[in-house]
Amino acid sequence: MLCPWRVKLKILLATVTLVFLISWLYLFMDGCSLMFPPCIGDQSSHYFDREALVSQVRKVEEENQLLRRQLSHSQAKDEVMAETDSNQQGAQVVEDQDGRNYTGCAKQRMVQKCELLHVAIVCAGYNASRDVVTLVKSILFHRKNPLHFHLITDSVARQILQTLFQSWMVPSVHISFYDADDLKPDISWIPNKHYSGIYGLMKLTLTKALPSNLSKVIVLDTDITFATDIAELWAVFGKFSDKQVIGLVENQSDWYLGNLWKNHKPWPALGRGFNTGVILLLLERLRRIGWEQMWRLTAERELMSMLSTSLADQDIFNAVIKQSPALVYQLPCFWNVQLSDHTRSEQCYTEVSDLKVIHWNSPKKLRVKNKHVEFFRNLYLTFLEYDGNLLRRELFGCASLPSLTSGQLQQALEELDEDDPCYDFRRQSLIQHRVHLFFLQYDFPASTDAADVTLIAQLSMDRLQMLEAICKHWTGPISLALYLSDAEAQQFLRYAQASEVLSNRRNVAYHIVYKEGQFYPVNFLRNVALKNAQTSHVFLTDIDFLPMYGLYDYLRTSVVQLELPERKAAFIVPAFETLHYRLTFPKSKAELVSMLDMGSLYTFRYHVWPQGHAPTDYAKWRTATVPYQVEWQPHFEPYVVVRRDCPLYDQRFVGFGWNKVSHIMELDAQEYELLVLPNAFMVHMPHAPSFDISKFRRSSAYRDCLKTLREEFHQDMSRKYGAAALKYLTAERNL
Incomplete structure (x- = not known):
């Protein structure tokens, strides 16, 4: 033929x-x-x-x-x-007969359309959790097959990635987690100088860590970027001989040749050795030949002279291959173009189309020196800032069992009436936003202090300038939900890392909620920040308020003195505002009262929305020396300190209007005492109007829908609290 x-x-x-x-x-x-x-x-x-x-x-x-x-x-x-x-x-x-080689027509097995591809990644810590998202984006962008990611993680990465993938809801993507702590005893005895630490050795244990019925897997480092469909790499398994069990690309530096500097003594390797950033593992065969005992004996023997590994698992893989070369299938170099120092990767490609996998395996990462680094960096940044929502693509023709969450969401969306004037509001409240918890390093463990307080707030890119000022005013833990696009999240990252104030704080948790829809999901953001606070109590505020100096310590003292852990109460922090962008911030209550009298400060929103804070009774507060109780009144929306187990915010309220009012009403319905603190205050700083308040002011349809949502909220309150909720409906009608 x-x-x-x-x-x-x-x-x-x-x-x-x-x-x-x-x-x-x-x-x-x-x-x-x-x-x-x-x-x-x-x-x-x-x-x-x-x-x-x-x-x-x-x-x-x-x-x-x-x-x-x-x-x-x-x-x-x-x-x-x-x-x-x-x-x-x-x-x-x-x-042929003349001794010349030519390519014959062999049988070629392509990956089947709906074949499930398995990918294993070791990921630990906050930074690696960010890196793995970019890797996954590059894979999802090109993929045409269902995927199963096997993630070996520490507790930090598991919390982050579990939330991320559950909220991402990408069709035909399965996620399994494996506890890295269970694997540490198998490798903790190996001294390792590599910056990856103990986690850099865990790929050695995959035959044990992964399910026994899993026969093959692609193993990737977190600093990998795909430029092609991963199915092409999966198809290479079909090229393995009966004895080959590991697929690797040759190392593209002279490291294992031992000539980089005087007295440089690397681990033994076959020629230049192999790089383990991309590995194809035939797990079934590896288990059959006793892989675990094989690498362990090799490591014990070499450590007697080498004392420690320099490149983590890569040294041990190479030592095993040096001893048993038949085990390795050498992958073409374009499956792992290594951008490390002293790299020879330029010899691997002549055209852009040659590139399939880029590996940022230098500690310098994007700052590495390379002839074509600008091209590689731009490719990486494409996926770094790519809108992950666009990757929620169905694989047509491949059956995918919907998750319980996605099934319920789809049913709720189908029940919406598209002719409803408030359809957009209702749909926004049903959107499943991607959430990346703890986007930056967070070193404030869950507090056992029964009086500790976390400041809770939410913001978008246009309020980013408030962060440094708040961190100077509030020394305690902070939990923030930021509503950003993928590109804005990277801008924020650069801003935070460049800020001396923010980079020195390790008790500020930044949770990214990725943009989707046309309204600002204010109460969803508040709930994300609230649910991820690590302390027993929370201070529910907004990002454009500066707390008084020393408020953190004052609130902790008040929590103890007023026995807040044992009672249902909400401490009210009186709110004020200035119309001046430059303000000499009051250092005490006496100084603030003086500024009120001089007209440089005002009670918050007294001129546009007095009912929102009037029940605080500012006249009484001026002379109060002890906390005093106030009663709920319609449209009351103070900023409060409560136990962390307080009710969540009602997420039907998006954009502007009634998002805090509904929450205070819920607290009152649950019989929370409303106590005003006599020596606490906060000041609202001026800013341009938000997009949502502008829509509220100019659109009668917007205001009509808000009224409809309020009425439905009242009905839900009546069903939930019975006769006790009638006062809210009566008060609303009397206005």
Whole structure:
């Protein structure tokens, strides 16, 4: 049977010949004057030549059709072979009689359309959790197959990534987590100088860590970027011989040659050695040959002279391969283009299309020196800032069981009436936002202090400038939910890392909620920040308020003195505002009262929304020396300190209006005491109006929908609290 590429070549040649003959015949018959001006020739000879040409054309056409049938038959046969034989793949090198090599036509197994591909990644800590998201984005962007990610994580990475993937809800993506602590005893005895620490050795244990029924897996470092469909790499498993169990790319530096500096003594390796940033593992075969004992014995022997590893698991993998070269299948270098110091990766590619996997395996990462680093950096940044919502793509033709959450969400969306004037509001409250918890390093453990307080707030990019000022005013823990796009999240990261104030704080938790929809999901953001606070009590505030200096310590003292842990109470922190962008912040209550009298400060929103804070009774507060209780009144929305187990905010309220009012009403319905603290205050700083308040002011439809949502909230309160909730509905109607 002819090889497909040879058949195609013959078809091409036959087609060109046919076109040439037809063109020549046309010119001869109708344009003889162009070729032979006198048009001399015997008429019978002319017709004889024409008949010969016609016969030749028919012959070429018949040969062309025959070749097409052969090609069709060859392709059909290849497809059958691909389905029935998965053990042989790729081209075979055949030697002809003259000793020359050429590519023969071997059976080639392509990855089946809905075949599940398995990927294992070791991930620990806050930074690696960010890196793995970029890796996953690059895989999802190109993939056409269902994926199963096997994540070996510490407790930090598990909390972050479990929340992220659950909220991401990418179809046909499965996630399994494995506790890295369970694997530490197997490798903790190995001294390791590499910056990855003990986690850099865990790939050695995958035959034990991963399920026993998993036969093969692709193993990746977190600093990998894919530039092609990972199925292409998965297909390489079919090229392994019966003895090969590990697929690796040759190391693209001179590290294992031992000539980088004087007295440089690397671990033993085969030639240049192999890089373990991308690994293909045939787990079933590895278990069968006793991989665990094999690498352990090799490591024990080499450590007697080497004392420690320099490149973590890579040193041990190479030592094993040096001893047993038949185990390794050498992957083409484009499957792991290594951008490390002293790299030879430029020899691996000549065109952009050659690149398949980029590996930032230098500690310098994006700052590494490379001839084409700008191109590589731009490719990486493309996925770093890519909108992850766009990767929620269905794989058509592949069955995917929806999760319970996605099924409930889909049902709720189907029940919405698109003709409802408030459809957009209702749909926004149902959006499942991607959430990346603890985006930056957070070193404030869950507090056992029964009086500790976390400041809770939410913000978008246009309020970022408030962060430094708040951190200067509040020394305690902070939990913030930031509503950002993927690109804005990276801008924030650079801003925080460049800020001396923010970079020195390790007790500020930043939780990224990725943008989706047309309204600001204010109460969803508040709930994210609230649920991830690590202290027993929380101070529920907004990002554009500066707390008084020393408020953190004052609140902790008040929690103890007023026995807040044992009672249902909400401490009210009186709110004030200034219209001046530059303000000499009051250092005490006496100074604030003086500024009130001079007109440089005001009670919050007294001129546009007095009912929101009037029940605080500012006149009484001016002279109060002890806490005093106030009663709930309609539209009351103070900023409060409560136990962390307080009710969550109602997420139906998006954008502007009633988002805090509904929460205070819920506290009152649950019989929380409202106590005003006599020596606490906060000041609202001026800023441009938000987009949502602008929509509220100019759109009557917006205001009508807010009214509808309020009425529905009242109805839900009545169902939940019975007769006790009637006062809220009565008060609303009396306004």
